[in-house]
Amino acid sequence: xxxTNLVSEDExxxxxxxxxxxxxxxxxxxxxxxxxxxxRLADPASEGYALELAAEIxxxxxxxxxxxxxxxxxxxxxxxxxxxxxxxRALRAEILVQLGREVEGMSELDxxxxxxxTDPSAVDYLRDTLEACDRAELAEQWLTxxxxxVLARFQDGDRTDAEDGEASADPAVLVALARQRHDLRxxxxxxxxxxxxxxxxxxxxxxxAEDTGDVDEPELYxxxxxxxxxxxxxxxxxxxxxxxxxxxxxxxxxxxxxWDDHRMWxxxxxxAYAEQGxxxxxxxxGSAADVLAFVAERDAGDDDLELVDEYGxxxxxxxxxxxxxxxxxxxxxxxxxxxxxxxCLLRSRVE
Numbered sequence: 001x002x003x004t005n006l007v008s009e010d011e012x013x014x015x016x017x018x019x020x021x022x023x024x025x026x027x028x029x030x031x032x033x034x035x036x037x038x039x040r041l042a043d044p045a046s047e048g049y050a051l052e053l054a055a056e057i058x059x060x061x062x063x064x065x066x067x068x069x070x071x072x073x074x075x076x077x078x079x080x081x082x083x084x085x086x087x088x089r090a091l092r093a094e095i096l097v098q099l100g101r102e103v104e105g106m107s108e109l110d111x112x113x114x115x116x117x118t119d120p121s122a123v124d125y126l127r128d129t130l131e132a133c134d135r136a137e138l139a140e141q142w143l144t145x146x147x148x149x150v151l152a153r154f155q156d157g158d159r160t161d162a163e164d165g166e167a168s169a170d171p172a173v174l175v176a177l178a179r180q181r182h183d184l185r186x187x188x189x190x191x192x193x194x195x196x197x198x199x200x201x202x203x204x205x206x207x208x209a210e211d212t213g214d215v216d217e218p219e220l221y222x223x224x225x226x227x228x229x230x231x232x233x234x235x236x237x238x239x240x241x242x243x244x245x246x247x248x249x250x251x252x253x254x255x256x257x258x259w260d261d262h263r264m265w266x267x268x269x270x271x272a273y274a275e276q277g278x279x280x281x282x283x284x285x286g287s288a289a290d291v292l293a294f295v296a297e298r299d300a301g302d303d304d305l306e307l308v309d310e311y312g313x314x315x316x317x318x319x320x321x322x323x324x325x326x327x328x329x330x331x332x333x334x335x336x337x338x339x340x341x342x343x344c345l346l347r348s349r350v351e
Contacts (some may be wrong), residue, residue: 006042007035013285019057020331029057048074068095086122090129097133116146120176120258121242127180143181150174172257178202230280231273232316235266244288263334267344270324284321
């Protein structure tokens with residue numbers, strides 16, 4: 001008899017993490033599809049996310065036709081405008097390229113390219129997608145051009161929305177572009193240029209600000225649950241991070257200005273606890289909807305960031321989560337579907 005239990009986004013995250021670790025994720029995929037088809041999602045608005053997750057699992061298994069079908073279902077049922085569907089569109093483009101439909105896939109990515117100058121999360125997933133499509137050099141070119149556009153906005157003094165509708169200069173976008181471009185150019189073994197110098201200056205400014213206390217240190221959620229050998233840290237998966245920082249921009253000083261920063265800070269925090277002798281470390285995924293509801297129930301303002309810490313402690317106290325660190329050859333804990341040693345382990349060591 002089919003289950004009637006409703007499934008939350010937290011449980012979807014857990015299923016995705018389990019699929020990453022599983023030798024055979026097919027049973028998890030089958031369960032996920034049953035949840036979707038039976039209408040067992042606690043929040044019907046999360047159907048697109050569930051379909052994206054199912055598409056990613058199918059992609060990992062090499063079933064690209066099914067992955068494409070699921071991604072197109074996610075896009076067809078999306079309630080947000082096309083410009084806010086960047087990640088599933090990038091996923092669809094990647095699958096098209098893998099299917100040999102390169103013209104279609106690259107056309108879709110080219111349509112998403114303007115997001116590089118306006119959306120810090122797009123800087124992350126478009127770089128990842130282009131690299132997955134064996135186009136690292138093109139990714140470097142796009143990041144370079146986008147960084148020049150954003151720098152020009154700052155030089156023009158445009159830090160607010162322009163009356164003519166052009167995008168404003170966003171510091172978080174500049175930081176994300178500088179970091180991703182600098183990292184990619186080193187992977188490509190390219191000689192440093194003037195934009196690499198800008199990236200290094202931004203990194204130095206960030207370190208100086210932290211030293212003077214001008215920028216909040218990243219929150220280490222779950223401090224009250226620390227008990228000798230055990231510690232659980234809350235992190236925000238990509239979709240949750242994007243939703244949370246969009247609806248609560250002030251939180252970027254705590255989570256990081258981009259998802260790339262967030263997972264780097266999380267990895268470094270866990271490494272710091274390990275150095276302190278904590279042997280049993282775990283990660284548990286936070287939910288944007290849940291923490292926003294948690295804060296709303298307390299009638300708090302946008303500056304009450306300590307409530308996010310309270311939510312994190314509450315979630316950490318529930319136990320469970322994903323063990324850290326993964327094996328070096330295993331998929332990374334962040335959900336990127338990249339090996340840990342090439343993802344957050346490497347990212348956390350970049351100065």
